[in-house]
Amino acid sequence: MSESGVRQRKKSAGDGKPRKVKIPHSSQTGVNQHNRMWARLVLIVGIAVVVYFTTFRTREKKFATQKETLELRTQKLDCSKPYFEEIAKYSGCIPVYCGRFVSDTIVSQEEVEILLNLARSGFKFGRSSGGASILDLHSGALSKETQFVNIYKLPEAKQIFTTDHINTYKLVKEKVRQAVSDNFKINRDTLFLTHPTFFSRLTNESAKTIHDEYWHPHIDKDTYSSFHYTTLLYLTDFGKDFLGGRFVFIDSPGKHNKTNVFIEPKVGRVSGFTSGAENVHHVEQVTSGVRYAITISFTCNKEHAMVDPQFAIEEDDEP
Numbered sequence: 001m002s003e004s005g006v007r008q009r010k011k012s013a014g015d016g017k018p019r020k021v022k023i024p025h026s027s028q029t030g031v032n033q034h035n036r037m038w039a040r041l042v043l044i045v046g047i048a049v050v051v052y053f054t055t056f057r058t059r060e061k062k063f064a065t066q067k068e069t070l071e072l073r074t075q076k077l078d079c080s081k082p083y084f085e086e087i088a089k090y091s092g093c094i095p096v097y098c099g100r101f102v103s104d105t106i107v108s109q110e111e112v113e114i115l116l117n118l119a120r121s122g123f124k125f126g127r128s129s130g131g132a133s134i135l136d137l138h139s140g141a142l143s144k145e146t147q148f149v150n151i152y153k154l155p156e157a158k159q160i161f162t163t164d165h166i167n168t169y170k171l172v173k174e175k176v177r178q179a180v181s182d183n184f185k186i187n188r189d190t191l192f193l194t195h196p197t198f199f200s201r202l203t204n205e206s207a208k209t210i211h212d213e214y215w216h217p218h219i220d221k222d223t224y225s226s227f228h229y230t231t232l233l234y235l236t237d238f239g240k241d242f243l244g245g246r247f248v249f250i251d252s253p254g255k256h257n258k259t260n261v262f263i264e265p266k267v268g269r270v271s272g273f274t275s276g277a278e279n280v281h282h283v284e285q286v287t288s289g290v291r292y293a294i295t296i297s298f299t300c301n302k303e304h305a306m307v308d309p310q311f312a313i314e315e316d317d318e319p
Contacts, residue, residue, distance in 0.1 A: 066237055072103045077099040079276060100279060103269070107233060125151060138198075141198070145208075184229070197296050199292065200294070219276065224275075234270075234293050241292075245283060
């Protein structure tokens with residue numbers, strides 16, 4: 001083969017360097033569309049994740065922990081419309097704002113010890129089989145397995161109520177009423193104790209009746225129409241005497257976004273709040289130990305007022 005022929009063959013065979021393969025225009029368009037489709041899908045998934053976690057998340061906020069000692073902590077809220085329209089009928093009892101407060105300085109440790117002794121003594125005569133027991137000193141209602149009995153009908157209960165019990169219960173109730181008056185800037189004389197006001201004893205026993213299911217979110221004004229102001233006095237310590245059992249307000253600034261604002265019970269701690277829909281709440285289930293507290297309820301409607309308990313045993317009528 002001639003030299004010129006060899007050069008011609010080398011030229012046609014190439015110089016050994018890789019050559020770019022041209023892709024037809026239609027194929028290149030398909031690849032670009034495919035890449036754009038995946039990019040859009042990733043973007044959509046990313047947006048969905050962000051929306052989910054910002055729209056449906058539940059945040060947790062501490063209002064009062066067991067380790068704190070609070071002179072007073074408050075949170076102001078807008079009154080729910082039905083609550084404000086209803087309470088507006090009662091001059092002198094209208095709060096300057098709705099909301100909630102917590103204080104550890106209203107009730108003394110000695111007073112708490114006396115009331116805890118009263119509660120424990122009373123519950124010796126009856127407890128719910130489902131873990132949520134009540135003792136209402138005004139009506140005499142005492143949980144007994146899946147029913148209620150009247151503690152004033154039990155002759156053996158005569159030994160429960162001492163002078164210290166009676167005087168301390170009445171004094172503490174008045175201290176709490178004054179705290180509600182002070183915090184919501186209302187006339188103390190327009191506040192009346194109302195039913196139900198009771199001691200509670202919560203454990204981790206499985207619920208046997210609807211009365212044992214204390215953990216459902218609710219609005220006090222819907223449950224008890226007479227309520228205008230709700231208070232609780234805690235007689236035992238979260239994290240020491242029991243676990244679980246925190247008191248939780250459920251605030252919903254958006255349609256789905258929720259904030260759980262919790263109070264950890266502490267011996268002698270008093271919490272109070274307006275009873276309308278601005279304060280949806282529940283109590284977490286107790287997981288161990290025993291949680292004691294007193295619910296003290298107030299109304300602005302004198303027709304729903306109740307007197308102090310008589311602490312007396314009613315004798316059965318003679319035949």
